[in-house]
Amino acid sequence: MALFVITRQLLRLVLLHAAWEVGSGQVRYSVPEESKHGTFVGRLAQDLGLEVAELVSRLFRMVSEGRRDYFEVNLQTGVLFVNSRIDREELCGQSPLCAIDLEVIVDKPLRVFHVEVEIKDINDNAPAFSVHEKNLFILESRLLDSRFPLEGASDADIGTNSLLTYKLSPNEYFSLDLQKNNEQKKSLVLLLKEPLDREETPVHHLLLTATDGGKPELTGTVQLVITVLDANDNAPVFNQSVYEVRLLESAANGTLVIKLNATDLDEGINKDISYSFSNLLNPTLRKIFSIDPKTGEVRLKGELDFENISLYEIQIEASDKSAFPLAGHCIVMVQIIDVNDNAPVLAVTSLSLPVPEDAPPGTVVALLSVSDRDSGDNGKVTCSISPNVPFKLVSTFKNYHSLVLAEAVDRERVSEYNIVVTARDEGAPSLSATSSILVPIADVNDNAPAFLQPLYTVFVKENNPPGAHLFTVSASDPDLKENAFVSYSVLESSVRDKPLSSYISVHSESGHIYALQPFDYEELQVLQFQVSARDAGFPSLCGNVTLQLFILDENDNAPAVSPPPSGRGSPVTELVPLSAGAGHVVGKIRAVDADSGYNAWLCFEVQEPRTAGPFRVGLYSGEISTTRALEEADGPSQTLVIVVKDHGEPAMSATATVSVSLVESPRAVKWDSRQTGRSEGSLVDMNVSLIIAICSVSSLFVLVIIVYVGLRCHPGPEVMYGSGKPTVVCSSEVGTWPYCQRQSRNLCVGEGAAKNDLMVFSPNFANSSESGIIERQQEFTLNAPVEVSDESNFSEKFNTSFMGVSFL
Incomplete structure (x- = not known):
């Protein structure tokens, strides 16, 4: 029962911790290293608030920057599991915190989540010494409490798993002493407890055991073979056991690191000192540093890199030149100072292109990550983009940024943007890196077709053949593809109680306007209609233009002579007194022409001028008058054939017959009495x-x-x-x-x-x-x-x- 209560409390604490993690905007998990494939890490979809059924449709994916695919997500269950073997020591080395940052991206709509998986250390590495057997040479004259440095064991684990304790096999002469060097390193020293006697025991065999703090404990051993020497009683002594030096990582080859000085109280050859690196020194350090055996000067001979190693521990010994040399030891701690020698690194992790021109501000276009291997201000990076572009950078998480739309865009004004992203650190001098992102703008149907002018005037002669081409309209649309494909149509209306479509038609693609029937000026002089241009976008947009079609008259109607009142087909009879003088008006021919303008301008002439006698007809008035005084010789009557012509091309004509009778009595003369019925008073x-x-x-x-x-x-x-x-x-x-x-x-x-x-x-x-x-x-x-x-x-x-x- 007590176990059940404890389990429930622990479960509640775990749930509260998980809820706090999600609410903070980041999901954190932890998993032990060396976990097998398929090991459960967490319910990722549930913890991110996503529906498992929507993972595939929303293009759920996970990105791990610069890492192998250690983890995978089951899209059917939303569970995060271990995909491959994780070695914490290989991944993070001795770093106290080892975590893998994952970036979870879902589309429709685009969202980004950040997941951190901490790799827990397990005790999978036993302490290890660099050699299996270590030989030491110690003079029998060495004083009690003399100290002899030993190389400790190393453990690739961290934390309590790397906390080592040492144990020396039981003996009466030696013991172990563990010292801290400036709280950075621990030095293992063999301490002499009892005087040595070479004649009694020339060689001592001891077993040094190192045990870590893991559960279960792991151990490592080294065999110490101590040979007791006779003679030289004083070993060289340094004035400090530990020297601390600070060195810029940009230091050139040959730079002096430190000059050491050791003293020996002996005389003669036992006082001459030679400096060298300890045999315990890592071979890698011998490629970076050198020491002058005579002067004790330590110089730089290789390249330093703060990002790889920031602290070097150099073990140096000073030996005299006696037959049985004695040595003094010291440690030089070289602290590397970081310089700004690494430029930021920009990487585009995700793109959402092209951007529709109607996309709202705030739309995420790209995701970028930035990193800098330097430390301090040298590793602090700020990002910016090129000016005068409708985009901006938004910091999302740690070194991640989102490129988002800042304002509305118009493809017809700018069809694409070349955005230069600049990452600059805060070092002195600062270093930068750039990356170009080409952002094309996708077209939407936001422009209606437009004509060059709102109204067109077209002239066409009447009696045109059916199907004749009258005019071509053309509209332009600055959009693309189907949004710019224009089709033409006529807006239907009524003309003289007939549909407009019976008169004209327009080709939907070319905009050619054709006449469907011949036009007759006498029936229709002006035809006004509208043509619509519509694009193929969705929804489609349209623009209209007005056309005024003026019908031009042709000479297709002959003059028509008005019949006399006596009836159609009767010749006109005029009475003229014999006393009429020159210029006497006899009568008038009336005619009309259904045409207009020049085609309707009529002229009158006698068909046979030689037979007209004393009469003439007005060229344009149609009045018949005398050219001289009448005589009896002119006869009692004459017949005139008057030709009425228009001025068209070709001219059309009609004829009228006029009979002129000469009478003696003036009272019998009436002015066109049979035609007009008017009296003289009238x-x-x-x-x-x-x-x-x-x-x-x-x-x-x-x-x-x-x-x-x-x-x-x-x-x-x-x-x-x-x-x-x-x-x-x-x-x-x-x-x-x-x-x-x-x-x-x-x-x-x-x-x-x-x-x-x-x-x-x-x-x-x-x-x-x-x-x-x-x-x-x-x-x-x-x-x-x-x-x-x-x-x-x-x-x-x-x-x-x-x-x-x-x-x-």
């Missing part, structure tokens, strides 16, 4: 109305001139976009005549000799109500006639002097 009223309209148009014309001059002095955008129908857009593709996208009427005035012609452009009105408006507009008569001199070169003059007024 005609006067109409002329007054026309005069008022012409004055209004002239005023509007002057106003337009003023506005035009003002706009020329104040530059502005040529094309304005907004809702509804677009404004007038002029293109050079239709020649020197203005091309108007909206329905308009252009009143044009030319220069030249007297011709009473009023030129009116016919717009592309299709329905009868619009045709009526055109007819009324073509019936203007100018009281102050517009003069056109040479009709043949009127087009050339019109190109240089044309001024227009647009009625929208």
